[in-house]
Amino acid sequence: MPPSPASRPRWIAGALVLVALLGIALLVADSTDDVDARTDGAAITCDATAIYGHDVSCSLTNAPANATIDWGDGTLAPADTTAHPIRAVGAAIPVRLLHGRVVIAQTTVAVDPDIAIECTKTVDELQPVYELAAAVGDVRDVWDYVYEDADGTRVAPGDVDHPTDPGLTTDYSPVVVDMVQRTGDCFAISDALDDLDGDVWWEVEGEWFDTITIRFRNPLIHMKGRWSGVQPGTATVFVEINDQQVSERIGVYSSGCT
Secondary structure, three states: OOOOOOOHHHHHHHHHHHHHHHHHHHHHHHHHHHHHHHHOOOEEEEOOEEEOOOEEEEEEEOOOOOOEEEOOOOOEEEOOOOEEEOOOOEEEEEEEEEEOOEEEEEEEEEEEOOOEEEEEEOOOOOEEEEOEEEOOOOOOOOEEEOEEOOOOOEEOOOOOOOOOOOOOOOOOEEOEEEEEOOEEEEEEEOHHHHHOOOEEEEEEEEOOEEEEEEOOOOOEOOEEOOOOOEEEEEEEEEEEEOOEEEEEEEEEEEOEEO
């Protein structure tokens, strides 16, 4: 039975509401399908490792035209910017591909601190490097000088003629193997240390001397022991930020420090 004339306005209004709701549902479905189609299979692939301040390169797959990249250091950039110097340090810095505010793909990059060493020379004059050898007998140090007599004969620790008191001998001269400039202040160069919280320390090693640790960023390099002239060794600086540790080593010539 058709609706009565009295109920016809209510019936028409209800039908219009139903049509409107169906239209909205269709629009939402179309919009959802459109987003899914544009982001389906989206992916981002980046360099696995990087150094702080150096460009990280990424490639995108099926990225929407209006996507952005969150580089994990507070930087947001259009997706066509696929290289960026990440200003963060960590074993797994997240790099995300965004569509609006939605993460549609992501990866991680291990970023190490940057580190370099610069050292100065303390004086222009060349300093002697004396030949040392393992000490023999009851001596203060584990090393001793190697000498030569007036005829140029080499006299090493353990030889009968080896001086027992180097400070009083006039018959022997310590053997000079090189003339070099002494290493002065060394500087740990690191943008990551400048920008972020971290730890830095040095270890100085020599063949005849105990390794020492220096808890300064820019120290005057020295080694343990007391001797004339200078001795070769290595100085290594360590930088650790967010459990990411790197190091750099340099050859040095240093005097002793008791």
